[in-house]
Amino acid sequence: MCGIVGYLGEKDPKEVIYKGLKTLEYRGYDSAGMAILDGEHFRRVRAQGKLNNLWAKIEKDSFSGSVGIGHTRWATHGIPNEANAHPHAVETVTIVHNGIIENYQELKAELAKTGSKFSSDTDSELVAHLIYNQMQSGQGLLEAVFEVIPRLIGAYSILAVSEDSPDEVVAFKNGPPLLVGMGENEMVVASDIQAIVPYTQTVFYLEDNEVAHIKQDSVKFMDTAGVAVKKVPEEVEWNQEQVEKGGYPYFMLKEIYEQPRAVAQAIEPHIDLKNKSVRLAGVGFGIDKYEDLSKLDRDADWQKTLSAFSQVERIFIVACGTSYYAGMVGEYLIERITGIPVEVDVASEFRYRHPVIPKNSLMIVVSQSGETADTLAALRNVKKSGAMTLSICNVSRSSIDREADGHLYMNAGVEVGVASTKAFVSTLALFNLLALSFGKAKGCLETATEQQWIEDLLGAPAQMEKVLAYDKYFDEAGNDLKEYKGFLYMGRGVNYPIALEGALKLKELAYMHAEGYAAGEMKHGPLALIDNKMAVVMMCPQDELYEKTFSNLEEARARGGMVISIGSGVDEKLKNMSEHYLSLPESRWYVNPLLEVIPLQLLAYHVAHRLGHDVDQPRNLAKSVTVE
Numbered sequence: 001m002c003g004i005v006g007y008l009g010e011k012d013p014k015e016v017i018y019k020g021l022k023t024l025e026y027r028g029y030d031s032a033g034m035a036i037l038d039g040e041h042f043r044r045v046r047a048q049g050k051l052n053n054l055w056a057k058i059e060k061d062s063f064s065g066s067v068g069i070g071h072t073r074w075a076t077h078g079i080p081n082e083a084n085a086h087p088h089a090v091e092t093v094t095i096v097h098n099g100i101i102e103n104y105q106e107l108k109a110e111l112a113k114t115g116s117k118f119s120s121d122t123d124s125e126l127v128a129h130l131i132y133n134q135m136q137s138g139q140g141l142l143e144a145v146f147e148v149i150p151r152l153i154g155a156y157s158i159l160a161v162s163e164d165s166p167d168e169v170v171a172f173k174n175g176p177p178l179l180v181g182m183g184e185n186e187m188v189v190a191s192d193i194q195a196i197v198p199y200t201q202t203v204f205y206l207e208d209n210e211v212a213h214i215k216q217d218s219v220k221f222m223d224t225a226g227v228a229v230k231k232v233p234e235e236v237e238w239n240q241e242q243v244e245k246g247g248y249p250y251f252m253l254k255e256i257y258e259q260p261r262a263v264a265q266a267i268e269p270h271i272d273l274k275n276k277s278v279r280l281a282g283v284g285f286g287i288d289k290y291e292d293l294s295k296l297d298r299d300a301d302w303q304k305t306l307s308a309f310s311q312v313e314r315i316f317i318v319a320c321g322t323s324y325y326a327g328m329v330g331e332y333l334i335e336r337i338t339g340i341p342v343e344v345d346v347a348s349e350f351r352y353r354h355p356v357i358p359k360n361s362l363m364i365v366v367s368q369s370g371e372t373a374d375t376l377a378a379l380r381n382v383k384k385s386g387a388m389t390l391s392i393c394n395v396s397r398s399s400i401d402r403e404a405d406g407h408l409y410m411n412a413g414v415e416v417g418v419a420s421t422k423a424f425v426s427t428l429a430l431f432n433l434l435a436l437s438f439g440k441a442k443g444c445l446e447t448a449t450e451q452q453w454i455e456d457l458l459g460a461p462a463q464m465e466k467v468l469a470y471d472k473y474f475d476e477a478g479n480d481l482k483e484y485k486g487f488l489y490m491g492r493g494v495n496y497p498i499a500l501e502g503a504l505k506l507k508e509l510a511y512m513h514a515e516g517y518a519a520g521e522m523k524h525g526p527l528a529l530i531d532n533k534m535a536v537v538m539m540c541p542q543d544e545l546y547e548k549t550f551s552n553l554e555e556a557r558a559r560g561g562m563v564i565s566i567g568s569g570v571d572e573k574l575k576n577m578s579e580h581y582l583s584l585p586e587s588r589w590y591v592n593p594l595l596e597v598i599p600l601q602l603l604a605y606h607v608a609h610r611l612g613h614d615v616d617q618p619r620n621l622a623k624s625v626t627v628e
């Protein structure tokens, strides 16, 4: 998704914007640009490709102004070249845009009729034309924006500047995130918190259909009718060192190693250590607006959560990509303990298939970024049906987090690598706690079971640390593994979603064909794929489905497949069946997913690294897909 940074202040806007865009690189992009005030004009510089190309063009330049806007573009309309790069300028008006203007064809036809000339193939450029044309009737930039907003259909976050009022930036959004950081006599407005925290930790989150009128020393918020909106700034905790690589070659490897801590941070707030029991904190059901959850009375909040959960008769888990696979694990966990029927859907399907949402349903939406457009749309659809909603996000105050009724946090820390890792295991840990909580609410969870479960979860980070040792193993094996024509990942039961996640990691990092399958499905087709150039990765821990999974492995082996097996404990039988046998610490079925995903992440990382790919920013992908 596109990255946006704007700056008003005494520092060099060129530097602030460039560094800000660098922190957003992980979002994925194919061109970049900035417009900086220089005298009375906004001087625009753009470049195809990476930010280094842009910097090479302006490094030696100096600008006299104290205002600028910048952008990294992830192409939606128009090929990724310099002409389509943002900012887009029409005479005295310059804008940057993240999102999609869905009615751009009609707008373009209308503008062409009135003589507008276009210099790009983008939908974004039209916004600059509309604002400029509006200002020709004598309106200022802010008034013109109010006139233009009702014309726009789609998802957008936009910054606009004008040479007629060069000391201000107007920001407005409906969909993709936009935040305003207020510093000492300076303002930073950006699509992500990372670009803001080096200058200030006092942040305003723009809501949909709000407009910010930003000057160097002040910011005013209005709704799209121009009515003033009172907003309270947040003091965010993020700081710069969290966003650094910490000596790892890639953020993704750092984040793989952070997983034990991420799981510990995810569960810690919700566990009563003395009684070894679950006690969700800060869920916030029933509070009519988004207050500071940390100020909630913990016992009252927990009782409200239990009461809400006791009414639940059906659960819908909705997410995309890796978050969806985490939801699939959640289904196994919740149904096993509580008997509540659970349905898991990809958000892009769920939002359009007119799902039947019975009364007393709960929707759980999972999203690391909290901004995934399909997941947000699915949440909004279900809220209209009156069902209760609960979000599991890593970015607090993100759109999905703010719009759900109840809230849980992955607490994984900033996840920069496009390929999600620590957010995934944190979500798995939270689904364990949710399953226990539903069990308690329904009165079907034995105390002894709960205590054992909690003990196992508390012990999981130490077991995960041991599994990280496979990093070295795959560093060596990566060279051979990259030669295979394809990979089949398989598992049964709660290990099946892990097979799907492992396949996704290899796809998105190594750009290799990889498929996740339920192991029991092999003889219904995939067996035909097996030969000695097909690697078969089998999740085969010693759980209740071990024998069945093992026989699937024998089927693959008998047909010449190269077997990589992920087992547990001492398992000579499995080892003798495999070219690569990785043994995980013995653990209960509900902890296995936290352990077995790690070798799959490391396999994908090392194969991609051996292939010379940019592991943090895989081609064609974005960290947060804020458009459909």
Ligand code: AGP
Pocket: 320, 321, 322, 323, 366, 367, 368, 369, 370, 371, 372, 375, 418, 419, 420, 421, 508, 622, 623, 624, 625
């Ligand atoms: C996972 O590695 C991918 N980056 C992608 O599938 C991601 O999980 C998906 O886009 C959902 O993102 P979210 O969790 O931020 O909603």
